[in-house]
Amino acid sequence: MTDLNQTVLQTFTGKPGEKTIIDTLIVGAGQAGVAMSEHLSKLGVPHLVLERNRIAEAWRTGRWDSLVANGPVWHDRFPGLEFDLDPDAFAPKDMVAGYFEAYARKFNAPIRTGVEVTRVVRNADRPGFTVETSAGVIEATRVVTATGPFQRPVIPPIAPQGGNILQIHSAAYRNPQQLPEGGVLVVGAGSSGVQIADELMRAGKPVYLSVGAHDRPPRAYRGRDFCWWLGVLGLWDAEAAQPGKEHVTIAVSGAHGGKTIDFRELANQGMTLVGLTKSFADGVVSFQTDLADNLARGDENYLSLLDAADAYIARNGLDLPEEPEARRVFPEPECVRNPLLELDLAKAGVTSIIWATGYAVDFSWLQVGAFDDKGKPRHQRGVSSEPGVYFLGLPWLSRRGSTFIWGVWHDAKHIADHIATQRTYADYRDAAQRQADADAPVQKVSLQGVN
C-alpha cells in the first residue's frame, strides 16, 4: 500500500495546465483525513489527501495554548498507535498534532499540504467530479470531505457592535496575557468556555461565565474515566441526541490532570455564574433567568451517569471501589441564589468578551446536490445522497462519537468499505464483456502479428 500511495502522490504535480486523475480525493488532513487515508490504503484504493495548511492544523493553531485532550490517551487515539505517555494522562494539543503526523507517516499517507480545494462540481458528461484546487485541477471519481466539524467560528448576532470591549471567539483565544487588564465575560460553558473561564480566573481575572444547557459527566467515577463509562454503557454509540438535547453542550476537561467540571465549585472559587446571555444595550448585558435550571439539568445528567454506572457494576459483579462522595453537592453559591440579570460592563470593569459559542460548517466549495434545503449535508453514515460524495467527521455523523478521535476512525472504516464496494460494482463485467476481455489478448497478438 505504501508504494501505491507514493505513486499517487507523485502523479499530483500541481503544475498549471496539468490535470491529475484520481479515484478518491480526501479534502482535509486532520484526524478524519488521516483515518480515511489509512482505511483506503489498507483496501488498496488509490487516493490523494489535500490539506490547505498542515496535518492536524486545528490542533496546532486552532486552539488555546494550554489545551490538553479532553479524553485520556488510552482512549483518545487511533487503534494503530499509542501515545508515549501514561495511558491515563491527557495529551497536550501539540502532542496530539504530532501524533497524527506520525500516524500518517506510518503508512506513507499520500497527503499534499498547502493546497486548498476551492471548488468541486459533478461532471456533466462522464462519471466523477472536477475539482479545482489552489494547485491545479483534479478529476476524481469520489470526494470525501474531511474538513472538520468546527470550521467557522460562530458569534451570535446579539454581540454588541463597536465599543471599547475586546471581543473574540474561543477559536482565537490563546492565553490570559492576550487580554487587556480587567474582567472577562465568557459566553458559553461547554468544554471550551468553562476551561477558558477557569484559566482566566486562575490568572487573577474577574470572570463572569454565562451558562446555558449542558451535560456534565463526572471526569471519573469508581476508578474509571467517563470515556470508559460512555463506552461500556453504549452512550458513545447513541445514534442521535435525545430529543430536545440537540444543542446541549458537554462540559468536560482534561486540564490539571482531569477534574469534574463543577460550576458551583468554580463559583465558590470566585467565578460569577450567570444565565444564558440574552441581549446587549448601551453597554449593559442582560441574562436569562435560567441559571439555576441549567445547573439542575446538568446535575441530573451527572447523577444519571453515576446511577447507570452503579447499575452496570452491580449487574456485572465488578469490583470497583464505592465513591459516595461523588454525589456530594456544593451549597448553592450566592450568584445562583440571587442571579445577576443585568451587568453594566464598564461599571463591572469587564474589558473583554470571549464567545465560546461554537462553530458552523462551510461547504460553499462543494457545489453538488448533497445538501437539503437548509444547506445541511444529506447522508447516511457519511454516504451522501450525491453518489460519490462522502462526509466524515461531522457531529452525529453515525453516532455521538463521530467527531471524536476514536469515533472518526470507525466512521472512516465504514466509508472506505462503501467505496471499495462501489469500486467492485464499477469493475463488474457482464458475460459479453468478459468474453470480449478474454478475446482481447488474442486480438492484440493478431494486431501485433499484422504489424
Ligand SMILES: Cc1cc2nc3c(=O)[nH]c(=O)nc-3n(C[C@H](O)[C@H](O)[C@H](O)COP(=O)(O)OP(=O)(O)OC[C@H]3O[C@@H](n4cnc5c(N)ncnc54)[C@H](O)[C@@H]3O)c2cc1C
Ligand atoms: C477546543 C476543542 C477541543 C477538542 N478536544 C478533543 C479531544 O480532546 N478529544 C477528541 O476526541 N476530540 C476533541 N475535539 C473534537 C475533534 O476531535 C476536533 O475538532 C478535531 O480537530 C476534528 O478533526 P477533523 O479531522 O474532523 O477536523 P479538523 O481537525 O478541523 O481538520 C480539517 C482539516 O481540513 C482542512 N481543510 C478545510 N477546508 C479545506 C479545503 N477546502 N481544502 C483543503 N483543506 C481544507 C483544514 O485546514 C483542517 O486541517 C475538540 C474540539 C475542539 C474545538
